[in-house]
Amino acid sequence: MMEKHYDAKAAEAKWYEVWEKTGCFHDEPGEGVPYSVVIPPPNVTGILHMGHALNETIQDILVRWRRMQGRNTLWLPGTDHAGIATQNVVEKALRKEGKRRQDLGREAFVERVWDWKRQYGGTIVRQQRMMGNSTDWSRERFTFDEGCSKAVAKVFTQLYNEGLVYKGNYIVNWCPRCGTALANDEVEHEANHGHLWYVRYPVVGSALGVKGEPYKDYVMVATTRPETLPGDTAVAVNPKDERYAHLIGKNVILPLTGREIPVISDDYVEKEFGTGIVKITPAHDPNDFLVGKRHGLAEINIMTDDGHMNELAGAKYVGMDRFECRKALVADLEEGGYLDHIEDYDNQVGHCYRCHEVVESRLSKQWFVKMKPLAEPAIEAVKNGSVRFVPDRWSKIYFNWMENIQDWCISRQLWWGHRIPAYTCAKCGELVVGETAPGVCPKCGAHEFEQDPDVLDTWFSSWLWPFSTLGWPEKTADLDYYYPTTDLVTAQDIIFFWVARMMMAGIHFMGKPPFKNIVIHGIVRAADGSKMSKSKGNSLDPLELIDMYSADALRFSIALITSLDCDSKVSKEKFEIGRNFCTKIWNAARFMEMNGAKDAAFADLTADEKHILWATDLACKKVSELLEQYRIQDGALAVYDFFWTQICDWFVEYAKDAPDKARAFAILRDVFYKALRLLHPYMPFITEEVAHQLGYLKDGETIMRADFPKGYSEEEKAAWGISQEVYDFVNAKREAITALRGLRAEYKVPPATYVKATIATDDPLAKGELDSLKKAMRAETVDFVPAGSDLAMPSKITAFGTVYLSLEGLVDKAAEAKRIAGELAKLAGFIKSSEAKLANENFVAHAPEAVVAEARRKLAENKEKVAQLEKLAKLFA
RNA sequence: GGGCUAUUAGCUCAGUUGGUUAGAGCGCUUCCUUGACAUGGAAGAGGUCAGUGGUUCGAAUCCACUAUAGCCCACCA
Numbered sequence A: 001m002m003e004k005h006y007d008a009k010a011a012e013a014k015w016y017e018v019w020e021k022t023g024c025f026h027d028e029p030g031e032g033v034p035y036s037v038v039i040p041p042p043n044v045t046g047i048l049h050m051g052h053a054l055n056e057t058i059q060d061i062l063v064r065w066r067r068m069q070g071r072n073t074l075w076l077p078g079t080d081h082a083g084i085a086t087q088n089v090v091e092k093a094l095r096k097e098g099k100r101r102q103d104l105g106r107e108a109f110v111e112r113v114w115d116w117k118r119q120y121g122g123t124i125v126r127q128q129r130m131m132g133n134s135t136d137w138s139r140e141r142f143t144f145d146e147g148c149s150k151a152v153a154k155v156f157t158q159l160y161n162e163g164l165v166y167k168g169n170y171i172v173n174w175c176p177r178c179g180t181a182l183a184n185d186e187v188e189h190e191a192n193h194g195h196l197w198y199v200r201y202p203v204v205g206s207a208l209g210v211k212g213e214p215y216k217d218y219v220m221v222a223t224t225r226p227e228t229l230p231g232d233t234a235v236a237v238n239p240k241d242e243r244y245a246h247l248i249g250k251n252v253i254l255p256l257t258g259r260e261i262p263v264i265s266d267d268y269v270e271k272e273f274g275t276g277i278v279k280i281t282p283a284h285d286p287n288d289f290l291v292g293k294r295h296g297l298a299e300i301n302i303m304t305d306d307g308h309m310n311e312l313a314g315a316k317y318v319g320m321d322r323f324e325c326r327k328a329l330v331a332d333l334e335e336g337g338y339l340d341h342i343e344d345y346d347n348q349v350g351h352c353y354r355c356h357e358v359v360e361s362r363l364s365k366q367w368f369v370k371m372k373p374l375a376e377p378a379i380e381a382v383k384n385g386s387v388r389f390v391p392d393r394w395s396k397i398y399f400n401w402m403e404n405i406q407d408w409c410i411s412r413q414l415w416w417g418h419r420i421p422a423y424t425c426a427k428c429g430e431l432v433v434g435e436t437a438p439g440v441c442p443k444c445g446a447h448e449f450e451q452d453p454d455v456l457d458t459w460f461s462s463w464l465w466p467f468s469t470l471g472w473p474e475k476t477a478d479l480d481y482y483y484p485t486t487d488l489v490t491a492q493d494i495i496f497f498w499v500a501r502m503m504m505a506g507i508h509f510m511g512k513p514p515f516k517n518i519v520i521h522g523i524v525r526a527a528d529g530s531k532m533s534k535s536k537g538n539s540l541d542p543l544e545l546i547d548m549y550s551a552d553a554l555r556f557s558i559a560l561i562t563s564l565d566c567d568s569k570v571s572k573e574k575f576e577i578g579r580n581f582c583t584k585i586w587n588a589a590r591f592m593e594m595n596g597a598k599d600a601a602f603a604d605l606t607a608d609e610k611h612i613l614w615a616t617d618l619a620c621k622k623v624s625e626l627l628e629q630y631r632i633q634d635g636a637l638a639v640y641d642f643f644w645t646q647i648c649d650w651f652v653e654y655a656k657d658a659p660d661k662a663r664a665f666a667i668l669r670d671v672f673y674k675a676l677r678l679l680h681p682y683m684p685f686i687t688e689e690v691a692h693q694l695g696y697l698k699d700g701e702t703i704m705r706a707d708f709p710k711g712y713s714e715e716e717k718a719a720w721g722i723s724q725e726v727y728d729f730v731n732a733k734r735e736a737i738t739a740l741r742g743l744r745a746e747y748k749v750p751p752a753t754y755v756k757a758t759i760a761t762d763d764p765l766a767k768g769e770l771d772s773l774k775k776a777m778r779a780e781t782v783d784f785v786p787a788g789s790d791l792a793m794p795s796k797i798t799a800f801g802t803v804y805l806s807l808e809g810l811v812d813k814a815a816e817a818k819r820i821a822g823e824l825a826k827l828a829g830f831i832k833s834s835e836a837k838l839a840n841e842n843f844v845a846h847a848p849e850a851v852v853a854e855a856r857r858k859l860a861e862n863k864e865k866v867a868q869l870e871k872l873a874k875l876f877a
Numbered sequence B: 001g002g003g004c005u006a007u008u009a010g011c012u013c014a015g016u017u018g019g020u021u022a023g024a025g026c027g028c029u030u031c032c033u034u035g036a037c038a039u040g041g042a043a044g045a046g047g048u049c050a051g052u053g054g055u056u057c058g059a060a061u062c063c064a065c066u067a068u069a070g071c072c073c074a075c076c077a
Helices: A008-021 A050-068 A083-096 A106-120 A123-131 A146-161 A226-231 A242-247 A286-295 A322-335 A372-383 A394-403 A477-482 A492-510 A542-549 A551-561 A572-594 A607-628 A632-656 A661-679 A684-693 A714-720 A724-746 A766-777 A815-839 A841-846 A849-876
Strands: A035-038 A073-076 A165-175 A180-182 A187-202 A218-223 A234-237 A251-253 A260-265 A277-280 A339-352 A360-369 A388-390 A422-425 A431-433 A449-451 A485-491 A515-521 A755-760 A779-785 A795-797 A802-805
Touching: A008 A123, A008 A551, A008 A684, A035 A050, A050 A073, A050 A123, A050 A485, A050 A515, A050 A542, A050 A551, A050 A607, A050 A632, A083 A106, A123 A542, A123 A551, A146 A165, A146 A431, A146 A492, A165 A286, A180 A360, A187 A226, A187 A322, A218 A226, A218 A277, A226 A322, A234 A286, A277 A286, A286 A360, A322 A339, A372 A394, A372 A492, A388 A394, A394 A492, A485 A492, A492 A515, A542 A551, A542 A572, A551 A572, A551 A632, A551 A684, A572 A632, A572 A661, A572 A684, A607 A632, A607 A661, A607 A714, A607 A724, A607 A766, A632 A661, A661 A684, A724 A755, A724 A766, A724 A795, A724 A802, A755 A766, A766 A779, A795 A849, A815 A841, A815 A849
Parallel strands: A035 A073, A035 A485, A234 A260, A388 A515, A485 A515, A755 A779
Antiparallel strands: A165 A180, A165 A360, A187 A218, A187 A251, A187 A339, A234 A277, A251 A260, A422 A431, A422 A449, A755 A802, A795 A802
16 A cells, blocks of 8 residues: 655665665666766865756656667766865864964875875765766766876876977966966956056156145156056057157156056057056066067066065065055055045956956966867867757857857966976976886986976866766776767856866867757756855755655655746745645545546547547657657656646546446556656656656666656557547537636535536537536536527636526526626727638638638637627626 | 847746747645546636837737846957
8 A cells, every 4th residue: 555645765865875786876888879977077166056966857857768768778877076265175174273284294194185085085976876966976086086097197198298288378267365376267357346557657757745735747647556567567548649759758756656657558458447557567467578578668566375465566565465565555645745646446356166266367386288279179179059948049158159269378376186297307407297107218318307296176087078988088988978968967157167178178078069958057046036045045955855745755856946048046945846746746636546446448549548548659659759858847747748638637536436446546557657757767766666656667677777758559549449530529519618717706606506508519429428527617518509599697718608597596696787888898899800700801811721720710819708698688688 | 349149927938930818837716635646637817918109901929219237349548
């Protein structure tokens, strides 16, 4: 006996363990075209959030569906070592002990991170299991494991040998808190309400002013970053700016330092902005850096790694924090009479995507990858259709980024990550790059080397994920069979970080793009549309939702609210629908069990029985078609409607009093198992549990490996006499039933009261439905009269015929007359517009025949309605 | 400054080549403790499809402009 209530927790724990232990998730290279997907590896420090839940639910639905279709299916799991993120987590833990990573030293610190990973790194993969992910855990990978590390070293070396990796002194984004360089896309720009400071730089040779009084001859620059002033090495104007033409070539005095710097001209300067004169600080601004290069200016770095001023900033400011220094320097400028005025100014300021510190532009030696040569074939692959974005509009965004791609700064001044495989000879300084440490210096023959202290950007291992996880650089059977993967499913926010770079790496190193379809979904947002974040406290915890409603409920609800086209706003209540659906499935299963549904031959079927078989056939086809197009939400809706409306609301109700109960239940049994399998990709646990409870599967079998239903064969359909016509007929009958129920409600007929109904129809099949109509309508009698019969009773017109409710013995009020008058007015409007439409020669000439016929039918029907209502109105007069 | 996407019922959203009187879920109203299920059932109210103009016999759907919102990209100090 099935329990009264479904115990989701027990079932989910039980089935996941069975699946994993019996190798249900595992796949081996075989015949045919495989379906393969690599998971976007979550950070090893991560805990499951709604974004993962959405992303992985979509993947698991696709994966389970393909697997049931019989394809060799691999979903490969793993985690990302997440350089900065993980290092930060461990540093934070260290800080609690009052230590910094420097106190431990590099080796001990890295060991400490590994310890951390061993201890806590399993959290997210445990949580993924609770979601029901059917990932092949035997192939679980980590971006910092031995194989991935090997791939990274090989890739770096190859790119270096190809001249695509280079080292150089450039302005990079620098996070003073994390103490490392950041790639451009790791910087988040945010609106900042700041100021523009207008500062006077005296022209050399002019009279110095007195304290508090303006200089007589000066240039005025506007700056948002006064603290960088000590690093200025020029002042620039636009070459076409006549106002300042006379200044070009002269020198000005840098306030507070007394240093003389030149006035130069450069196209970069906008005449309209500020005063049209800009200070040039090559070591602290990317544009100024380029200007400096063009004009051979000195680069004076006035800051330390951690965002404090160094000795080059001037004795007074040494050691100050950069923002502290800004204040002090502005005060000094004012004191010295250099500050003209201050304006409010809004601009965008970059922040570290990890710790949110304001990013500093800083001159330093870093490693870069030349991206243009890698980007070109990656653009081509999407242009020629060998890789497809779903939805397609993302390809535009991809092109836009790829066509304007900048070189990628890949070195990070961290300790946790893949060490750069570049070695400097201790004796002669020769740089050697190789997959393993060099033994002998090729130049001087020395044996001592120093490895580059930096590590590589995390994404430098992630971009190899689709093939490094399959064994590359070794030639493995996995790589041969599963690469390229089929679908990549991810959110829009990492298209540039990850997807675009995987495209480039896949094509460059494997010769083929890493996947065929890139499926981009939206982001899960809080109910008010804001981004979910722990700090805002507006995030939903998928684990809590699993605890409250079950994993199936979470998955189904997610599927139902997911659209590939836009972000989804969610709140806790939205997950009730999944929970309610589970309850419905469970109860329907209990009903079948109680009635002892058994298999039996389908013969001499009633219209209702034919209807459910046809509906089942439609549902099977529809769900597959929708999933084929990645329409997860529509598929969920289709299967939900099929199960709830078709099976539970109508067929189960029919089966209760079917003329041949055994046959009706045999049909229900067949249809129900198809429904379970259609549902399985969405709700893996309850479908497995119910399939076993009802004996569809024996011990040792699993619904995971059952066939995904395709619908019925043409032979079956013919043998059973099921068709669109019968399906439509039953739909019409239901319409009639609903119409009568509506009339009952309108006239406040108590549910227990049996009424007298009349149906005007010429359909010969209708009379065969007398019993089922009586039951469904709670009718004492149902009489049939010829179509077009005109009775003075409340009526509703349906495709089945006109349904009349006898008012005999039912009290009515004058209010009814008013309602009828309103109804008549409404109908008059429809009739008028229909008549106008049909009188329009163009409409009749151009519109498809069916549309015109429908319009005529509708018009006639409305006219009939009017006639009846007028008659009724007399009754109430 | 460029680009993308949205705007449909009180709320969240469907609406796939333009074609009946625009749909679903939640919420709301009325009724129903009928042996699968009140996490349920039956019925109902609620929308000039953001605005304006255009194309068309016909527009939520196609085009243009406008308004509002959101996202992405971008070196105006």
